[in-house]
Amino acid sequence: MTGLIDTGGQSLHDWLIDEDIKSRRQALAQRWYFGLRHLLSSPIAVLGLVIVVALVLAAAFAPLLATHNPYRQDLGRALLAPSSAHWMGTDELGRDVWSRLVYGSRTTLYITMLVTVLVAPVGFLIGALAGFIGGWLDTVLMRLTDIFLAFPSLVLALAFSAALGPGIENAVLAIALTIWPPVARLARAETLTVRNSDYVASARLQGASTLRILWRHLVPVCLPSIIVRLTLNMASVILTAAGLGFLGLGAQPPLAEWGAMAAAGRQYLIDAWWLTTFPGLAILLVSMAFNLLGDGLRDMLDPRKG
Amino acid sequence: MIEIDNLRVFYGAGSDRFEAVRGVTLSIRRGETYGLVGESGSGKSSVLNAIAGRHTDWTGHIRINASSVGPARRSRAEKAMLQIVFQDPYGAIHPKHTVGASIAEPLEIHRRPDREKAVERLLERVGLPPQFRYRFPHQISGGQRQRVSIARALALEAPILLLDEPTSALDVSVQSEVLNLLQDLKEERDLTYLMVSHDMAVVAHMCDRIGVMQGGDLIEEASREQLISGNLEQPYSQELREAALGLA
Amino acid sequence: MTDMTNAILSLRDLRVSFSSMGRVSEAVRGVSFDIGNEKLGLIGESGSGKSMTGRAVMRLLPSAARVTAERMQFQGRDLLQLPEPEMRAVRGHEIAMILQDPKFSLNPVMNVGDQIIETCRIHLKLSRRDARSRAMELLEKVHIRDAERVMPLYPHEVSGGMGQRIMIAMMIVARPSLIVADEPTSALDVSVRGQVLRILDELRAEQPTGLLFISHDLNLVRRFCDRVLIMYAGRIVEALPADRLDDAEHPYTRGLLEALPRLDRPRKRLAVLKRDPAWMEG
Numbered sequence: 001m002t003g004l005i006d007t008g009g010q011s012l013h014d015w016l017i018d019e020d021i022k023s024r025r026q027a028l029a030q031r032w033y034f035g036l037r038h039l040l041s042s043p044i045a046v047l048g049l050v051i052v053v054a055l056v057l058a059a060a061f062a063p064l065l066a067t068h069n070p071y072r073q074d075l076g077r078a079l080l081a082p083s084s085a086h087w088m089g090t091d092e093l094g095r096d097v098w099s100r101l102v103y104g105s106r107t108t109l110y111i112t113m114l115v116t117v118l119v120a121p122v123g124f125l126i127g128a129l130a131g132f133i134g135g136w137l138d139t140v141l142m143r144l145t146d147i148f149l150a151f152p153s154l155v156l157a158l159a160f161s162a163a164l165g166p167g168i169e170n171a172v173l174a175i176a177l178t179i180w181p182p183v184a185r186l187a188r189a190e191t192l193t194v195r196n197s198d199y200v201a202s203a204r205l206q207g208a209s210t211l212r213i214l215w216r217h218l219v220p221v222c223l224p225s226i227i228v229r230l231t232l233n234m235a236s237v238i239l240t241a242a243g244l245g246f247l248g249l250g251a252q253p254p255l256a257e258w259g260a261m262a263a264a265g266r267q268y269l270i271d272a273w274w275l276t277t278f279p280g281l282a283i284l285l286v287s288m289a290f291n292l293l294g295d296g297l298r299d300m301l302d303p304r305k306g
Numbered sequence: 307m308i309e310i311d312n313l314r315v316f317y318g319a320g321s322d323r324f325e326a327v328r329g330v331t332l333s334i335r336r337g338e339t340y341g342l343v344g345e346s347g348s349g350k351s352s353v354l355n356a357i358a359g360r361h362t363d364w365t366g367h368i369r370i371n372a373s374s375v376g377p378a379r380r381s382r383a384e385k386a387m388l389q390i391v392f393q394d395p396y397g398a399i400h401p402k403h404t405v406g407a408s409i410a411e412p413l414e415i416h417r418r419p420d421r422e423k424a425v426e427r428l429l430e431r432v433g434l435p436p437q438f439r440y441r442f443p444h445q446i447s448g449g450q451r452q453r454v455s456i457a458r459a460l461a462l463e464a465p466i467l468l469l470d471e472p473t474s475a476l477d478v479s480v481q482s483e484v485l486n487l488l489q490d491l492k493e494e495r496d497l498t499y500l501m502v503s504h505d506m507a508v509v510a511h512m513c514d515r516i517g518v519m520q521g522g523d524l525i526e527e528a529s530r531e532q533l534i535s536g537n538l539e540q541p542y543s544q545e546l547r548e549a550a551l552g553l554a
Numbered sequence: 555m556t557d558m559t560n561a562i563l564s565l566r567d568l569r570v571s572f573s574s575m576g577r578v579s580e581a582v583r584g585v586s587f588d589i590g591n592e593k594l595g596l597i598g599e600s601g602s603g604k605s606m607t608g609r610a611v612m613r614l615l616p617s618a619a620r621v622t623a624e625r626m627q628f629q630g631r632d633l634l635q636l637p638e639p640e641m642r643a644v645r646g647h648e649i650a651m652i653l654q655d656p657k658f659s660l661n662p663v664m665n666v667g668d669q670i671i672e673t674c675r676i677h678l679k680l681s682r683r684d685a686r687s688r689a690m691e692l693l694e695k696v697h698i699r700d701a702e703r704v705m706p707l708y709p710h711e712v713s714g715g716m717g718q719r720i721m722i723a724m725m726i727v728a729r730p731s732l733i734v735a736d737e738p739t740s741a742l743d744v745s746v747r748g749q750v751l752r753i754l755d756e757l758r759a760e761q762p763t764g765l766l767f768i769s770h771d772l773n774l775v776r777r778f779c780d781r782v783l784i785m786y787a788g789r790i791v792e793a794l795p796a797d798r799l800d801d802a803e804h805p806y807t808r809g810l811l812e813a814l815p816r817l818d819r820p821r822k823r824l825a826v827l828k829r830d831p832a833w834m835e836g
Contacts, residue, residue, distance in 0.1 A: 486824055
């Protein structure tokens with residue numbers, strides 16, 4: 001292990017807990033190390049982390065894990081019950097459910113990542129600008145946020161994806177449009193507490209521009225709570241994506257997507273329970289994992305807990 | 307160095323608009339340490355914030371180094387004239403920046419060269435070892451944070467430092483270290499200090515002259531000698547002095 | 555030293571320790587003192603264990619803290635052995651505490667008048683009408699003249715000094731025989747500070763009360779208290795009469811005195827305290 005990082009002759013653990021910090025890299029590594037140790041001290045958060053990591057691994061190594069081609073139809077082998085050949089059975093078109101589930105993790109991951117990447121900066125920027133600049137801008141942006149918040153997210157996502165047309169990219173966009181308001185609110189609240197702090201006043205006195213204050217001073221303060229919030233929201237992103245898929249507005253066939261898979265299996269619920277059960281369990285498990293991880297991250301990152 | 311003429315500072319808007327400072331006139335010479343003393347709500351911090359440009363709702367004249375500054379936005383050069391050392395060592399440094407990054411921040415904003423070296427020199431000057439640059443604020447003590455805050459204020463070589471109760475959150479033994487540091491820096495760099503405090507003993511130790519504020523008015527100005535001997539005109543000033551002696 | 559027979563609180567070898575991640579750290583390491591009908595100042599810097607000592611007496615430390623003492627005798631009872639319900643009765647009745655910021659001790663959603671009336675009703679079993687007139691009396695006693703105006707205010711609407719006086723008013727309902735005051739005037743302006751201290755003095759004149767006055771302010775304790783204990787790293791390193799503080803012998807106390815800027819003894823440069831590891835061992 002020591003070979004990977006230059007620790008100046010110390011063992012890695014000593015290097016990570018040494019109070020006499022000798023480089024920026026060590027300072028950062030120590031932060032991560034203590035954070036990770038804190039996270040790992042909670043068994044529930046570890047459980048969440050393990051499942052999320054498993055999801056990522058499944059998506060990365062889908063071709064290795066899948067026992068069959070997830071898109072190959074074989075009507076002669078339709079609706080087979082779980083067996084040693086087909087661990088989770090086959091669907092109405094004779095496709096292997098396990099393989100589709102594994103490939104479906106890619107879709108799930110794709111949607112959650114894309115939503116995060118879209119929502120985090122947009123939500124932060126809207127909230128931070130509203131909070132930092134205040135005045136009419138605050139009023140306008142926050143009323144806009146309220147309007148979006150007023151609708152149930154599934155209904156809103158439904159309306160957007162119906163307007164944008166079916167397809168996974170449009171589903172992502174629709175979900176992103178429903179997820180940003182709470183993030184913006186959060187960013188605004190954090191900004192308001194920091195805006196009048198002495199360190200921001202000091203940066204202003206030194207002549208820092210608004211952009212610099214947003215980026216250098218507000219982002220590091222807001223980021224942890226936004227990450228926690230988004231992680232907790234992942235469950236609802238996954239559920240909304242599954243819901244849209246279920247209603248035929250998300251991923252389009254033949255793409256493997258858990259919600260769509262569950263929807264397709266609905267007609268055969270009595271005869272072929274495995275069609276809905278396994279995708280449903282996967283959705284449940286991953287949503288729960290994100291929630292548990294989010295809780296753990298909150299404990300770890302919450303600045304109010306020192 | 308700092309001249310203030312009929313400064314009036316307001317807070318709030320509309321019917322809640324409230325005059326926190328009601329026409330203060332004073333002038334501070336180059337190289338002088340001037341102490342503003344008063345209780346909370348006396349307006350002493352409002353004067354400091356108006357001078358610093360932190361609060362903009364004021365009328366009157368403020369001249370810094372013989373050039374007039376207004377309530378509106380200030381230029382970079384004007385901002386480089388003065389820096390504040392804040393009261394609360396916990397709130398004054400960004401909790402997620404390393405000490406080094408905090409000190410380098412003003413240097414980066416003003417695009418000064420050789421920042422790495424400068425940070426090291428500043429840390430050394432305020433009596434902290436160079437490795438401290440990689441620490442986060444929660445890894446150092448309150449007194450050390452206040453030193454970091456002073457190092458940051460020195461970074462731009464501002465000739466004026468505004469000291470907002472710089473030691474009132476510190477323990478006695480740490481207070482003496484910080485006050486000594488401030489005195490040394492002043493002599494070494496020919497700085498001008500405006501110090502706001504409620505503690506007459508600290509002010510008498512540090513300042514050449516003091517102004518006593520009460521309810522937004524500057525009620526009395528006195529020299530250090532007058533303060534020490536108790537030769538003060540206003541009963542309120544006497545009361546503050548006695549409180550610092552522990553009589554009450 | 556106060557004679558055992560008239561000590562209100564007698565403390566021997568008080569220790570408070572915390573254990574986290576398998577490591578035990580002692581915050582208070584063997585503190586002993588007696589407090590009688592007197593004003594006893596407990597001086598120390600942050601982290602010296604002075605507040606911890608006060609809270610240990612009140613048994614108000616978090617459950618993670620381990621408190622032991624050879625003796626913690628309060629008017630013939632061992633506070634450490636007292637079951638929690640009885641301790642609750644002692645707290646507020648016989649031992650009262652004043653904290654630095656009254657805002658944290660008052661109920662934020664109840665106006666101050668109701669809070670005092672409530673206290674009177676609980677402690678003195680008065681009717682609502684009697685409790686109200688008693689509350690007015692109490693407010694007058696702590697020099698709040700316009701009690702009618704103050705009673706309907708909520709804690710966030712009163713100033714720090716007013717809040718502190720209201721706290722004291724509530725505290726004296728029960729006539730405690732021991733008051734633990736943890737930095738009661740540190741958040742107050744000097745003019746209000748004097749007033750609060752005078753009120754404490756007036757209370758003690760009415761009935762014998764021990765006052766444990768925890769503070770970091772040497773000048774204040776020197777003038778206000780009868781006796782001073784100086785704490786360093788969880789131990790009492792020196793005890794002496796307050797008016798003889800300047801004759802202190804322990805190098806830590808001396809160092810503190812030298813480091814303190816003083817109006818009556820101006821000097822060019824303040825001394826810097828050099829900590830000696832030997833002080834840790836008393």
